[in-house]
Amino acid sequence: MNRPYVIIVSEVTLDGKLTLYRGASSKELMSIMTKEVYKYLHSIRAQVDGIMVGCETVRTDDPSLTVRYVEGKNPVRIIPCSTANVPYHANIFSKDAKTIIVTTERAPKERVEKIKELGAEVIYAGEELVDFNKLLPMLYERGIKKLMVEGGASINWEFVRLGFVDELRIIHLPVVIGGENVPTLVGGEGFKSLKKLMQFQIVNHFVIDNFLITEWKTIKT
Numbered sequence: 001m002n003r004p005y006v007i008i009v010s011e012v013t014l015d016g017k018l019t020l021y022r023g024a025s026s027k028e029l030m031s032i033m034t035k036e037v038y039k040y041l042h043s044i045r046a047q048v049d050g051i052m053v054g055c056e057t058v059r060t061d062d063p064s065l066t067v068r069y070v071e072g073k074n075p076v077r078i079i080p081c082s083t084a085n086v087p088y089h090a091n092i093f094s095k096d097a098k099t100i101i102v103t104t105e106r107a108p109k110e111r112v113e114k115i116k117e118l119g120a121e122v123i124y125a126g127e128e129l130v131d132f133n134k135l136l137p138m139l140y141e142r143g144i145k146k147l148m149v150e151g152g153a154s155i156n157w158e159f160v161r162l163g164f165v166d167e168l169r170i171i172h173l174p175v176v177i178g179g180e181n182v183p184t185l186v187g188g189e190g191f192k193s194l195k196k197l198m199q200f201q202i203v204n205h206f207v208i209d210n211f212l213i214t215e216w217k218t219i220k221t
Contacts, residue, residue, distance in 0.1 A: 004050065011171040013173045018153060029177075053149075055086050081101060081130070133162065
């Protein structure tokens, strides 16, 4: 397998939502999580080589993507962004961990140079859109053997669509949001066919402070 072992990790409401409304930061919902639940989340971060979120998540949530609630090393932060349009003041440019911005040939050169000045590595994977078929072997060669993907919905869809998911771990938030256009765990166009669906087998489940945690592995077909 010439790619990292991929674990999608997400906090999801009982009705499958990621945020309170489209465009809202997921940090609002995550604020209901207890310290012990955060410890679980950060324990996964401490076990992987790299952690990935999309550039929209960076713009909306401004995450640090570091290990803070448990002891452990910070993973490499990996941000796919086709136009390199990430805010220069974002927390991902802190010196706490290495950051890789993945972009394409259409990214403005001045943005790429500015990102490099901020200390991040820039790699190209694709012409118009980030090509994950090209990207994952490149990450593997850079020592990213285990990759944690924390969303959002569009990034999750890319991994599911391509079959590049090995595990799925969900923190079930004990609330219901509703709303037809609120982002769910996986976005994109969807499979629209039973034959194409990615299937999972549950391997573990437990409760932390009234938050159900479920852990799944992909059924290889």
